[in-house]
Amino acid sequence: MDNLMSEGLSLMVFGMGFVFVFLTLLVFATGIMSKLIAKVAPEAPVPAKSAPVVAVAAPAGDDELVAVMTAAVHQFRKD
Known part of the structure; x- marks a missing residue:
């Protein structure tokens, strides 16, 4: 049995x-x-493909939010 074990190892x-x-x-x-x-x-x-432009209607009175989101999108696309 010992011989069989050593052969297996x-x-x-x-x-x-x-x-x-x-x-x-x-x-x-x-x-x-x-x-x-x-x-x-x-x-x-x-060559890098340009992403399609999607227009999104913003609710009235959120001009600051639209400006921040636009700047974020431009920063993302720049990289």
């Missing part, structure tokens, strides 16, 4: 080590391929 360690080495190599290979593709075919810049 050695098989487990071997299997986990093999998976660890394989995944490590996979991470390095993916990084190298990513850098190679970035050099060979750089990504074209994507």
Whole structure:
């Protein structure tokens, strides 16, 4: 029984080590391929799409609120 347990543990360690080495190599290979593709075919810049303008009717007497909201929207769109 003791021999069977030690064989099981050695098989487990071997299997986990093999998976660890394989995944490590996979991470390095993916990084190298990513850098190679970035050099060979750089990504074209994507033009920014403008958001559609939506008109919202504000209730009468809320001029200050409308001004604050307009400034917030302009600040958000600027970034």
